[in-house]
Amino acid sequence: MSDEKISSALGIRPMSEIDEDEKQVPVVTKATEEEKALPAVVSEQDDENLEDIEAVRKNVADVIETGKDAMLEMLEIAKQSEQPRAFEVVSTLMKTLLDANKDYADISTKKKFAKEEVNGPKEAAQTNTVNNNLILSTSDLLKMLKDANTDKNDGVIDG
Numbered sequence: 001m002s003d004e005k006i007s008s009a010l011g012i013r014p015m016s017e018i019d020e021d022e023k024q025v026p027v028v029t030k031a032t033e034e035e036k037a038l039p040a041v042v043s044e045q046d047d048e049n050l051e052d053i054e055a056v057r058k059n060v061a062d063v064i065e066t067g068k069d070a071m072l073e074m075l076e077i078a079k080q081s082e083q084p085r086a087f088e089v090v091s092t093l094m095k096t097l098l099d100a101n102k103d104y105a106d107i108s109t110k111k112k113f114a115k116e117e118v119n120g121p122k123e124a125a126q127t128n129t130v131n132n133n134l135i136l137s138t139s140d141l142l143k144m145l146k147d148a149n150t151d152k153n154d155g156v157i158d159g
Helices: 003-010 033-037 044-081 084-119 138-153
Strands: none
Touching: 044 084
């Protein structure tokens, strides 16, 4: 088969019509370690996400501070009135503040992960796991256990 027949069957230009410049395949070089560590594209959306997370974190911190003041005031009112409903309101406010604190911790964690995602993983964060294997027969293991047991009983006086 000729190139023209194959090209027409595939719906492409024949090789004879393609210039030498077009025939050359671009050379792909390997990325350095530094280039691999960098994110492919740092977009404005990533920056906006970090800013949004920081704004939410600040808002939750403000709510927690305001809630603390409100809780102290409500506690004083509850003590003065000695009504069960007032103490119920204080306990509900305490639970709400605890939930806000949990949200604050979650937001801080999300911010940390978002920064790592944008900046790339740090070398120090990587850990190596070393597995130590000890190969023994059952008789060796029993002998070790027996020796360890006799070492413990050396200082014990039975009587």
